[in-house]
Amino acid sequence: MTQAAPATRRRELWLLAATFLVAVAGLIYELVAATLSSYLLGDSVRQFSLVIGLFLSSMGLGAWLSRYVDEALTGFIWAQIGLGVIGGFMAPLLFFAYAFLGHVGLLLYSMLGLVGILAGMEIPLIARVLESEGAHRFRFENVLTADYLGALIASVAFPIIVVPFLGLMSASLVFGCLNLGVAGFTLWLFRERLKRGVWLIWAIALVASLGALVQAERLVNVVDTNLYEDDIILNEATSYQQITVTRFRDRVRLFLDRSIQFDTLDEHRYHEALVHPALSLAPRKAKVLILGGGDGMAAREVLKHTEVETVTLVDLDPRVTELFRDHPKLARLNNHALSDPRVTIHNMDAWKFIENSDAIYDIIIADLPDPRTIRLSKLYTRAFYNLMAQRLSAQGAFVTQAGSPLFAGDAYWSVVETLEAVDNPAAVDGELSTLPYHVHIPSFGDWGFVLATPDALRQHSLVLSEGLKFLTQDVWQASQVFGVDVARRPVDVNTLQSHPLVGYYNSGWDHWFR
Structure with missing residues (x-):
């Protein structure tokens, strides 16, 4: 074996390792862009589809453009420096653009396109470098294996490690530094072939990225202060x-x-309207199920009814319920409802809980996020409401927040139509009886709810708890009146196959605020 053979073998192993590392970084950039686009632009399905499509097509363009790079090694290093800077600073720049300009679409897709082009150049350039090195038994599939394995690791790590422990801004910068680290080690390994100018640009990019990473928390605070x-x-x-x-x-x-x-100035309006009509009209209220409502405000209102014996609260994010149970200042807002011995908390998906439960409840309250995405819309589908109806007692009551009949009227009335299409387990060939109502909440505007029962409501007057700040009999009667501009209109039932609710919701809010 010649003296050059060990050096060649080291370079071969490094380039395969570099393929793995740059694949991790590339997919992280794609996921950061997709997450940011859904956060800042809404409609996660559409945004994720656009991001994935643009990123993959840009990678294809980058792979094609790589043929015009004469020096594969130099091209690979410049691609890493470019990715370190553009990909690393993508999240900070997008957050700042959103906070100070209010528009991020053009910048997001432009940066994503550039990242995709540079990422697409990596594999062809690495393959050419390996071939030029006379890599021991070089096989292109080894490069692809390292690339795909890196993508797998990134996709698993992103939701479990990257977002919870780094946040999007720091994650973008960390993986930018990773690309620059790959560039730096490659520069050192092939130092006899490369010019000093590349070292200078790399050093400037690395110092800028590390400086931004050190200041990431301060950058987040600047953005949030403006938001x-x-x-x-x-x-x-x-x-x-x-x-x-x-x-x-x-x-x-x-x-x-x-x-x-919620806003503590007016959250009582929302939570009193959500909770008390259902509990006042139902003949029994011993067992209550709350879906969502991890802040404990709905539970606080439920516990004002002395007949309530147990409250089961199901919220996906354990950190929310932990904060509003254990943080002294936040727990005070819900009167320490989540520490009440009658309350049991389950941190899991509402659908899975309903699907796997065999308990029967007198009252079910859905305090769930708005159906802006298909993931959330499934909790407003006929299929979900059918499952929910199986968990409701024959004389029970179900109530859900249903968005704004003014800002997203089609979405609101679609929720009503969907509940009316649910099979009534208490009556053969029957449907649920529904009662739509709405109130004004300054933080949200005109906000709607839907009350549904297996048994037709015999009376609409309420027997209200003492100490309410907003809801009265007169307010309740007025809440059932809808003006012409928010009146019922023909809309489709929301199903798992079609999800028209997502389109209704997003188009309604876009019409008013975009």
């Missing part, structure tokens, strides 16, 4: 969502994925 009106007292990324809590004097607001969930 939110009030002081941020808590800001965490979980495997499921971004949790942000803000405060101004005694006013506290909760945001999930930057969408407001």
